[in-house]
Amino acid sequence: MSKILVIEDEAAIRRVLVKILSEESDSYQVQESEDGVKGLELLKKEDFDLVLCDIKMPKMDGVEVLESVKKIKPEIPFIMISGHGDLDTAVNTMRLGAFDYISKPPDLNRLLTTVRNALDRKELVVENKILKKKVSKNYEMIGDSSEINTIKDIIEKVAPTDARVLITGSNGTGKELVAHWLHQKSPRSSSPFIEVNCAAIPSELIESELFGHVKGAFTSAVKDRAGKFEAANKGTIFLDEIGDMSLSAQAKVLRVLQENKLSRVGSDKDIKVDVRVFAATNKDLKKEIADGNFREDLYHRLAVILIKVPALNDRRNDIPLLINHFAKKIAQEQGTALKTFSDKAIELLKGYDWTGNIRELRNVVERLIILGGKEVSEEDVKLFASK
Numbered sequence: 217m218s219k220i221l222v223i224e225d226e227a228a229i230r231r232v233l234v235k236i237l238s239e240e241s242d243s244y245q246v247q248e249s250e251d252g253v254k255g256l257e258l259l260k261k262e263d264f265d266l267v268l269c270d271i272k273m274p275k276m277d278g279v280e281v282l283e284s285v286k287k288i289k290p291e292i293p294f295i296m297i298s299g300h301g302d303l304d305t306a307v308n309t310m311r312l313g314a315f316d317y318i319s320k321p322p323d324l325n326r327l328l329t330t331v332r333n334a335l336d337r338k339e340l341v342v343e344n345k346i347l348k349k350k351v352s353k354n355y356e357m358i359g360d361s362s363e364i365n366t367i368k369d370i371i372e373k374v375a376p377t378d379a380r381v382l383i384t385g386s387n388g389t390g391k392e393l394v395a396h397w398l399h400q401k402s403p404r405s406s407s408p409f410i411e412v413n414c415a416a417i418p419s420e421l422i423e424s425e426l427f428g429h430v431k432g433a434f435t436s437a438v439k440d441r442a443g444k445f446e447a448a449n450k451g452t453i454f455l456d457e458i459g460d461m462s463l464s465a466q467a468k469v470l471r472v473l474q475e476n477k478l479s480r481v482g483s484d485k486d487i488k489v490d491v492r493v494f495a496a497t498n499k500d501l502k503k504e505i506a507d508g509n510f511r512e513d514l515y516h517r518l519a520v521i522l523i524k525v526p527a528l529n530d531r532r533n534d535i536p537l538l539i540n541h542f543a544k545k546i547a548q549e550q551g552t553a554l555k556t557f558s559d560k561a562i563e564l565l566k567g568y569d570w571t572g573n574i575r576e577l578r579n580v581v582e583r584l585i586i587l588g589g590k591e592v593s594e595e596d597v598k599l600f601a602s603k
């Protein structure tokens with residue numbers, strides 16, 4: 217059921233709008249208000265999915281209502297109702313966040329189409345918010361060690377900027393978590409976050425994957441295709457395992473960083489992009505530079521901010537928190553009762569050599585939950601988590 221509020225001081229037009237909307241769909245619940253002050257009071261008390269609001273009204277005009285509501289409930293779409301002399305103002309309200317406007321007297325088809333589109337947009341906004349919350353939970357940074365708190369502090373300072381970040385650390389330490397947190401806390405959080413695993417893409421395809429190609433650029437290029445950098449426009453691209461990228465692809469990435477433009481494979485046409493770049497690697501890039509495998513100029517472009525993610529062996533005090541986090545998450549995923557770990561089991565796990573880092577710990581916790589007793593014991597750890 218979609219709740220719609222009509223704020224209109226002209227009784228005849230208000231009745232027409234309420235009648236049209238009520239008869240259009242059983243899923244529309246329509247309320248009305250004869251002025252902006254009462255309309256604003258209703259909006260503060262109740263949740264609405266859409267507002268149709270006249271611009272010229274006594275006591276409080278529609279522009280003031282729009283501005284007030286956008287401060288407290290920015291997700292509610294507004295359709296402004298404009299008289300002939302209000303068209304310029306109606307257009308300006310869209311800059312203030314209105315979804316659209318309709319003129320008096322309202323055209324039936326245009327009104328209903330605009331209402332449906334606005335409600336669809338509201339639904340998408342809500343779904344995106346729910347999805348972002350789920351994504352945030354999937355990429356939580358668990359830990360209270362000094363090493364992790366230092367990284368969190370860096371993220372708080374760096375995320376609001378457009379600075380490039382190079383994230384280093386062994387496999388399984390959680391470099392991608394750092395990249396996600398940086399993006400989610402940045403002004404670009406509502407824009408795309410595009411991940412590229414440079415190690416998983418064959419060297420002959422990496423340039424097409426990153427920059428796109430035009431039809432006929434190579435045998436299998438049967439149509440034009442945009443690359444990951446274009447997909448990330450206005451957002452963020454995360455180049456994971458960038459140390460495995462070919463030198464020719466590195467040269468093109470360098471150009472994008474220098475000039476904010478690229479050309480697709482097989483084309484000489486420039487395409488402008490606005491992309492923030494995060495990169496990660498498990499390699500020693502300075503050694504790779506010395507060996508001729510990585511461009512030094514690209515390294516300096518990427519490494520504006522350096523974040524080194526510690527190995528799990530260097531933050532053992534976080535292991536109890538991680539075990540508890542994984543146990544809860546696995547129980548939710550599998551729809552089973554939450555299993556606890558005995559103190560002795562946790563102490564034993566804290567002493568292991570975690571060469572696979574957090575990824576390995578997560579796998580071991582899942583194995584112990586499946587094979588261990590109601591409470592995972594020290595004996596369970598010795599039996600099922602032997603290294």
